[in-house]
Structure formats: structure tokens, C-alpha cells
Amino acid sequence: MELAQMVTQAMWSRESYLKQLPHFTPELIKKCTDRNPKISSVFEILEMGGDEEQQQELEDLLQMSDAQRADVVGFCNSYPNIELKFAVEDEDNLRVGHKIVVKVQLSRGDDDVAGPVVAPFFPHKRQEGWWIVIGDKKNNSLISIKRLTLQQRAVVKLEFVVPEKGTHDYTLYFMSDSYMGCDQEFEIPINVDSDDEDEDDDSDDASD
Helix, strand or coil: CHHHHHHHHCCCCCCCHHHHCCCCCHHHHHHHHHCCCCCCCHHHHHHCCCCHHHHHHHHHHHCCCHHHHHHHHHHHHHCCCEEEEEEECCHHHCECCCEEEEEEEEEECCCCCCCECCCCCCCCCCECCEEEEEEECCCCEEEEEEEECCCCEEEEEEEEECCCCEEEEEEEEEEECCCCCCCEEEEEEEEECECHHHHHHHHHHHHC
């Protein structure tokens, strides 16, 4: 998934996310990261457009022509700003060997519109896509995965089965296939406190 981001934006994952922005040279990126407070993400560039004073400060920092600033604005307007909420269905009654469902709700910001990916070095027109993944970091294993495209809103359900009783510390990842720096990550503790075998044992004890 990170490879898809790197190929689309023609950069390494270890490089500054600001490199995705048009006209951001290594010298300009260094100016941004050296300032106090530093700017290291596209979202921090967006936040500086909040009032006239910040806008002027950003213009002084970038020192770009009107056409170049328009390119930067175009990229920032295309950069996805997505809110994610999730919940484990029937969370208080999870059982070993039974299907567990995680419901994920996705919504874009009011001014955020899905469109072609801004990637001048990518040879073809590309629409943004997303991966929703549940993984187990401890065991380095994949639990559930879905791929989707997102316009304004979407609801996605991921299903899986837990093989053992107890608390399982899983992680939910929401990952772009096109942009760097907009991925999200959440911890999901899954507590499985009963299974069919336990219920059978309780039934046998009661009958005795």
C-alpha cells in the first residue's frame, strides 16, 4: 500500500510529505521544517490559511508567483480530509468462533470533493482509492481487509473470526493508495470472553 503511494507521488516514504506539493523544492521544504513552529505536513499548510495574518506569513515563506500559488492551492483542495468513526457490533457479546463485525463510517470534509489524484509524475490519470485493514501487530498478521473508493460518505463492514478467548489488541488502518501523510490508525481491543465450549460446560454442570 505504501508502495502504491510512493509510485503515484514519485517519492520515498522516508521523504517529507511536503514533497508532494507543486513547486516545493528541497530548499523550500527545509525552510518549512526549520521554522518555529515547523511545517511538516500538508494539513499544516492548510491550517495556515485560516486568517489573513497566517496567509501573509505563508506567502512570505513560500515566495511563489500567483500561478505557482494557484498550483499549491489546487493540490491542497484535492488532498483528502476524511473523518473516520468505527464501532464493534454487539461488543459485549463476542464469542470464539463466531463472526465479529467492525462497522466503519467515513465522511469527507464539507469542502473536500473526490477527484483525480494530483500526481504530475504519474503517467496516467488516476482516481484515489482506499484500503481499510485490521491487523495484529503483535503477530504481524492480517485479520481483515477491504478496498473502496469514496465520494462523500461510505459505511464499510469488516468481518473476521477470533480463534482464542481473551483480549486481542488489533489495529485499524485507513490507507490511501495515492497520497502520503493522510493515513489513519486506531487501536481496537477485541475482548472475547465466552465460547460455545464454556457454555456447554456450564450446561453440563447445571444438569448435574
